[in-house]
Amino acid sequence: MIDVIYIERELDDHPRVRAILERYPQATRVPCNRYTEVFNPKSQNFRLQKSRPALILARKHDGFVLDAPANYAIGGTRNHYFSHMLNCVYDCRYCFLQGMYRSAHYVLFVNYEDFASAIDAALASSGPGCAWFFSGYDCDSLALEPVTGFAEHFLPFFAARPNAWLELRTKSTQIRGLLGRAPVANCVVAFSLTPERIAHAVEHRAPSMEKRLDAMLRLAEKGWRLGLRFDPLLYQQGYREHYRQMFQQVFQRLSCAQLHSVSLGSFRLPRSFFRTLQRLYPDEILFAGPLEEHAGMVSYQKDLERQLFDFCANELLQYIPEEIFFPCQPR
């Protein structure tokens, strides 16, 4: 539920803004000049705002398409990301967005057409061959789909550009729009998964593993390409059993033929983000774990990180071929 909507004044007449406001007739509307006036001030507490985040409707002016971080690749060599939205409806305790932003409000950039132009420009400037565009870096790609119409807008766009690959990364079950149209051959719908009981402890408000698997199966039946993202791997006493059970549960229902890619990543955060998260949640077990700092990043102690990663990689490779496995190697 969204009770407060901030709207950049210049967007009052934007059709996407009008459609969203019609959806929330009871919401308090607050005009602002730029979203940064609301989103960036210092004296804000992400944890408190998360209990009632507002929606900010804004225009993005630059930086529409950026280079994806190293190791983000799933087979491509030219990797970009773009963020039509900042922040997420879920409340995953490990999420770096809590450390990166001061505000938990959802910022929705409504000028999709400018993103599309920038994607075309990136595609043209990177020469022949395929390029990847990741959409779920600063938000969940699908969780607010009924409000944003993001996939509805961008799927036809990518369908018409076969050398541009789109990854929709999500924990959501908002797949109705995808099921209602023909699958897009150059789109991967990638679901993030965590062992069920660990997810229950740290992925607040996110759909259960079963529901995510149900959504994946329905998409697979319709011919959509799927991805699995086991990232971040989280340490817990007896982690082997938790992860073994999860892989069994997943691959009892999904077959390799339905998968485009599987990736694995360690828990790691820039030091400054981690410090912010610790201040926000001093009572969070995840941040009290066996962590250490190395080269400005906080991650599990090296041996432990390696054990956890290798165990999961070995387990996974019992189910999938190496060709679709994209591990984001720890240190």
Next chain:
Amino acid sequence: MIHPWVNFVVALPAEAKPIASYFELRRTTPDSGFPLYRGERISLVISGSGKVAAAAAVGWLAAHTQGRTNTIWINVGIAGHRERPLGDAVMAHTIVDRAAERTWYPPLAIQPPVDSITVKTLDQPATEYPTDEAFEMEASGFYSSACRFSTGELVHCFKVISDNRQNPVHGINARLVYQWIGEHLDTLSLLIGRLGALAEPLYASELPPELLDHYRHHWRFSSTQQNQLRQILTRWRTLAQSDLLWLPELRKLPDAKAVIAYLKEYVGALPVKLVRS
């Protein structure tokens, strides 16, 4: 529920009196500064009119309350609005300082108990009401100053309409102000309740001061060591899910350095259980 700390800032004695009476605050007479009312966890300061006075009163009260973090700050006062009826109450979702050309957006992380609107701070009382906003004289000074001592979600402006197009500003008197504010005391209490519930996780995650005192009673900790101790005890409490943060064998240790080293090792060996059995 943990009762929150609350600081009220008002401009006028007539605004202070009904609040003081409702929350059972006692007038104290500081040597200098501002008139002050205090209860067990609630304080109220009378700033006088204007944004500069409001900002100064916030700083003064923060110093008087030892700069406690995560305190709820509420500016209660009167404001003009072109058509809202006298005695109507509103909260600010936007604060505009016309002279300074600055705008703030107090985050509404709770459901406000009254309508939220834009509050415009002026340097002089308003005699005209050109826009659909509340006009007053303290909010910008109060908000910008209070946000230095607490987080914006806990800092709010609560205004009661005292004048409009039909009832201009010169008709305001102390008796009416007392009455208008008095009509919203239950609403203020509701607001405090909601803000207190919002902030509860922050209060709950603070270590009890008596625990740190207990350690300080046994050993002398430098400032850096006190921070280290606080971090280790917080981690211990989190991993153990217990408030019993003391070991009998600690008594044998000679100094703070040895205590910190011992605790680091002890806490480092505790199991990590994201999942409770």
